[in-house]
Amino acid sequence: MVQVHLDLSEPQQHLVSVQIQLAPRLARMRLALPGWTPGSYLMRDYVRQLEGLVVEQSGQVLELQRLGPSAWGVVCDPCGCLLTIRYRVLATELTVRTCHLDHEHGFLALAAVVLELAGERWSRHQLSCTLPQGWQAFVPLPSSNGVWQARDLDHLLDSPLEAGPHQPHDFAVHGVPHQLVCWAGTPGEERWLLKRQPKLLEDLRRVCESCCRLMGVASPAAHRYLVILHLVDEGYGGLEHDDSTVLVYGRRNFEKPNGYRRFLQLVAHEYLHQWNVRRLRPAELTPIDYHRPPVVPSLWFAEGVTSYLDQFLPLSAGLSDPADLLTDLAEDLSRYRLTPGRGVQSLRESSQEAWVKLYKADAYAADAQVSYYLKGAVVALCLDLQLRRNGGSLMQVLRQLWLSHGRWGRGYSEADLVQAFSTHSPDLATQLPRWLRELDDPDLDGYLSSVGLFLDAEMASTPWAGLTTRQEAGGLMAARVVRGAPAEQAGVMVGDELVALDGQRLKSPDDLQRALRSHQCQTLLIARRSQLRSLELHPQAPHVERYLLKRVANATDEQMAAQHRWLLQQPAQVG
Template structure:
């Protein structure tokens, strides 16, 4: 049976409509326990023969087409007199309303939102998180018109958004749909803290219980928020909202126009390593307020919400943001020099174990991001715009510092992008290369071809030496056996086989199930320990099931260094190396005369 849908008259009693010229949204969240809401939108007078109504097929911050329109049922349309209008489904995320004469149009539909982890919307008895891309349909004809959003919510709910508040409680206004789609709403039972930094107002809004320390979060977010002038001249906002979901499993984050949504498991804040995950994410999304929201590649300007927005510069949008996130935290005193160097060391170690960096450039990875699915194939044959984009950004930063005798850095590139290429201008490869030439007096075409358009393997020893750093695995490090494969935690089924590694060479493939080594049974959890029983170069017999068939293969073990990759001081660092480190990181040389980090004293 079709559920009862409130009439437009009912909605007119529930909500105050400020202007018939605006696009007015109303959403009823008073019966939210089953993840359902009722949405109505009033469009101004249309003189066309039909009105296209659309819901985006992707959301900003996630470069992937999603089935967002599957959350909509019972969509109907009425004219200004309340008469039903014919509606037909014409494309993914598109409906067409037939108009026999000029009229204003009202659209209503039932909305189901239970996509917390995807951050496109979630409704339950305690809150609603509304990202417009998964919540509010729009019409291209009225995309640039002013927006008014009114919500009917339980009496104990509080509503927050980067949008300006309307004249009444639980209402918001925006200049156009582009602002709405980049200004999610968090409404429900939540905590809020307000603070200021560098003349700007900030809010921290937390939904969900957990082991977080609100006051610590406010202290560190205040320090972070005041450090933006290390990169940019000026702000693209007057007010900024940090939204946090303390959840039971969902994790991730998305940047928005002057807000962010950060999701972390509710008990992942107490331990320092866990808390660093939160504050680094906050820094990443805060930086996005400039890098992506204030300026972004031409392929994403303006956003086309109904199809992929391809760009070969996503490595700058994402990888460079990752590169700056720990720098800002270090400069702000939120993380220690040791934590800063540990983060960089992990990224280098991860890159060294990603064969795909030898196959795909960061430019190609950027263009392919919309179809990237991750997994074993990606590790072996692809690169990542976040992790490798980080390292290419670092290489470019070091090049700029070297070419200009420490007078200019990669921060100056982003300062120029914000100054000269704000939305709606966008920027292209030629624009970035022109900025590089202006800063250094050098033509960066060859550098770009080698590091951006071609798969790159960086010489970390030479690169890090400029900043007085070197790679170490510890004094007790030694060569140990390496199989080049990983098994899943609770079974002996292979979840990763590194391209051209020992297992790959032996013909072992993803999905094979290890049974025995040299005729002796291997148990779950004991595989790595068994491999350590052998020396590098040893030949072992691996018995396994492959496609349900039992077979044995001969595997010659490779070698890796034991211990964890660390970044330490070179012996007797020069003044030039110490100066380079400071120009790069923003802090004084952190090691004492014995090469020990001063923060460890």
Template structure:
């Protein structure tokens, strides 16, 4: 599925990847370097761009061997992820090694009897000093079932009908930014704004409606290309694109790449034959389409227009930026909004999803401690390493970042001069689809609106005060109502209900914290009433609480902690609020959601 464009430059660094052992989950990689330096250094990345956590991919590399000609070459490991090969300069070097692949996420590598997948950051050693030379990737079908295919967004050189053969990348960056899917997957394609898009799905059941997924994805892609380039879709940066979706029993996630994206979803969330194609989408399918919209929007926002700190990736350590609130948060704002503009959801559905985001932020105590700029920089140690205290100490740059985008968009529209749509397009032109800073954003905001937004950005992005959501939404025809949250939200805890009720986290100053609940507690039951009216109930799931409490707002909770049985006094005061959004004035709502220029 790579483009058939041929590079005229010879590949100086070449990899051949084959499945060494499906049952043992082992890939074998043969790396050939045409000419090397004396004592050549090679390394494996410790992280993958788009997922801000040091994951130590080298822990799965084994059996590294080196040869020049017919002679073995000594290897010295320099640190956790790099090796010095004691080579003679100017001669060809051949490295061979294996990689254990048993992580089903979109970030690493997987291999079993049903499917194969890998990112180059997990399999491809970087040859220091030759990162900007052409790289070749050979995909071997040796040892694979006969019905397996291969797919990648890399440019094809000599490739079979099933996708096996040689692919070319202009650099190491392009090589490792092009994941590979292997298996007996479903495949389809469509054209959006003149650009060919391929879609492959692994793990789908027989009920999967591929035609509907293609049609809905096409609508998303056309809406996003139009968003960025208006009546000049030929200016879109991608000449081809590949969606790679792995459907599993329980999973969710996506990772953006320049010409492709790797996605994972619940199998039950796929569209099914026989489902009505009119009316509201199911929650699960809407979630999938939102994920597709999000990752495709990244084609512009983060893969090309990106933080200045990411102008050149350092694969050996963390790459810090304060701007994930923009690149992930603004993408999270537009991903659902563009579902509305693609006519896949209506106004009511959009407002329901927006209210969900608002409630997530307002019910996160950490928003009062951490700004979204701090959240961006802390991603390496906090966002991807969540624990029982995460919600109390942090705020998500995805959700609050989306609300910052909302506030900017509504503020700009209220001025009557511009919109966030126009700001994004102007940023694309100003930065030439490349590195940008917060100063670039401030300059464009001032240029298009005629006023400075420095104070708003300082307060909303670098401060911890709540955003002026109610005021701005009311100005655009939205009825913003705060009402008492559900009994379960009043508790202020998150639980696992796999085997009984196990407390995962307790929110700061919540009813659960005041009662004395702690992460790890097993909630066994409740006692209601007093004296002769006392009733004791076993809890099997959290929903049982509302049934047993009735109109009561207090009870005694029986929990097990470290093999001790504790009785905790639980009161549910009416303090946690939930926001609902409805249309009060159709005209301004449609003007905003349709993306019309402010009058």
């Protein structure tokens, strides 16, 4: 057994003191801190926050040999006393995949905290904590007398820890205990959300039950489930775990007309991951390698399919209506159509290059890459509608993969996915690989037409320069310059200050739009590295600003019936 103790008793220092004890079984032991946490495909080099590493045995401090940036070797006595490992972790980064500790709360992604010890990965791990007075810790592990039990290291690292003077809120999903723990900055502040949404717990239960219905199961995959919510001023995101999820959501989002619906979609997305990607996972993630980035060509299925289905789950729960779903779907399809990078990076490449592109996107990224979340969702839509032409559905394939792979912990390959889809629609045996490797889009317009819908282009009201700006204290700055657009051809770069256009001072994005004139050469004055430069800008006619999803005029009864079954995710009918 490996015993891990975390001391959070001095939160003002933002330091977590870690002690690990074990009876060593090897004379030479390797210690290594993970470089990433599953679900967030970026090497985060957590070792940056580790300090003061010391290893002791029998009262002696043992010499450490650095084996790599995040790995050490130590010689010890496997027949001697317990080995004690001590170090500290700086916790100052508030995201769902890092660590944050202050006088209000503590959140720990344990992959950033607990060392992997050679020969002990599959040993039982115990976790205990020392907390400030009045705090309690919430961990999705079985516990007894304040000690949590993990069956192995993977089980421990997959268990986020939230601590503070929080008031938990319990609910059940098909008899399985669930708990919501909310941190909102100050004690009791989560009551703001419960007051604003008095049926929150009931709505969460309904969304979770809709996930179970989608998967065709009688109860959740987890035996208990923890929802950790960080309610901040602004933010959006989540990270899935086997038996829990960590969400971050902005208060201001709740003030928007679609804010609560988007929150429920976020919950649905992460909860559905309990099956898709956590237990039904790509073979490349079975088992996890915490120290090297595995190339996973099927991340589009793990994230794109989940992103597509999360919009249907509040509708299935009775918490939104079909018009809401079409509005949300239209936003995604519009964003996809207006992403030039889809003509540069294939869906398979997007999945394979997640480690070096998606999580490291900069101002030029949209021209060279496309998100496997976004394009994956578009392909999932086309797969669903293609399958429905043959009497099947995406939901049916997902259930089949769960029964054949997920419930047994058997990792799937891309070939397994193609086989599963082509079993229900033989054309997909050739179509799906082509959609994954090539840049051409599936016949999105044709698939939408089959359910009585079409995308209608809405043109901008002003000339197009291919330039996005942001207003700063120093002036109006170029935030994005579209590849091949008039602004790029004129010589504008991201970070330039836009000073004037044809002698008109530019102070806001509206000033730029008012000054643009189509088909006329205009003089753009910029400041770059404290030097003024005059550029010739040739705006083009207005381009598509967004796409709207509309119903086909005079749609047939067959189209409308197919649309109704699709929106409600009901079985398709053929013939």
